[in-house]
Amino acid sequence: MYSSKITGLGYYVPENVVTNNDLTQWMETSDEWIQERTGIKERRWIDPKTEDTTAVMGAKAAKIAIERAGLTKDDIDFIIFATLSPDMYFPGGGVQIQDLLEMPTIGALDVRNQCSGFIYSLSVADQFIKTGMYKNILVIGSENHSGGLERSTRGRGVTVIFGDGAGAAVLSRNEEEGKGILSSHLHSEGKHAKELALIGPSTNRWVPEIIADNDPDDVSYFPHMNGQFVFKHAVVRFSEAIIEGLQANGLQKDDIDMLIPHQANLRIAQFIQKKFALSDDKVYNNIMRYGNTTAASIIIALTEAWEEGKIKDNDLVVLAAFGSGFTWGSVVIRW
């Protein structure tokens, strides 16, 4: 059985910075409220006048990751693309990446696991490499949230949290004993699907129905989050996923060199940091600058931490996510 390791990382965020104060032009909110409850200071939102879309941002991040892996687009055997905000209802964004990067006619798989999208994608890629089916897999997480958020006081509970951006990793067959992805664990609990969801437009509530109802109070086509409920589950599931990953490898919390939690809320990350008694240099957060970028959040944070020299050879890196579905999971990596 083979094993896999990350050989290239890249990210791309739109240039347009939206500060907390900028949001007050659309809704009743404040820099103080947003920072206190979430830790977010600013986020990037696509300027519609630019070319950026979910797929375009993903392709930009992917180019960097492929180059850093020392590969060319023609060396990639398979694409895995995670997003909850694809450019089109169908097809998914994976095929757009194949086209934008002018890649050969390799397979492209789309992953719909929201904030856990990158964890799920990495796990799937790891399995394909373990079996020997593929050698180099491009894994992308990308989100265009800003296009679908409700910019009004009614939507503020969700809108202030989310940002746009993309990250990419190349996962390759590993040649070094004991290195690379050590384990991945994935979970879901669908009974809570509607606690963090965008219900329509969908086959369940399709466009003609929404138009026919013409109901000004219909918010089904905006994302909905039962914030406190999600928060309470997040802190429990994050912890479980990390413990499960450590235990599967016979490791302790003291063995963690770098924890990269999905950037859902700085308060959640701080709760986890405290629970695992990790020092500040062992947890990487960038929610202050980007908000919650869902499937892109872990990979952007991982790339930044690596670029800043905070992840070194042989470090134990733990990635953990929780989000809509509910879905959650962890990946443990020996760098």
Ligand code: UT7
């Ligand atoms: O990434 C996927 C997973 N997501 C998460 O894990 C997110 C988990 N949840 C959270 O991070 C937090 O619940 C939020 C940041 C979403 C909300 O924070 P909260 O402390 O749970 O606030 P709340 O929803 O209980 O709202 C408290 C008050 C309400 O007013 P009243 O009813 O007390 O008068 C809200 O209407 O704050 C109000 N509020 C706001 N005020 C100013 C809600 N959003 C805003 C806002 N600005 N943006």
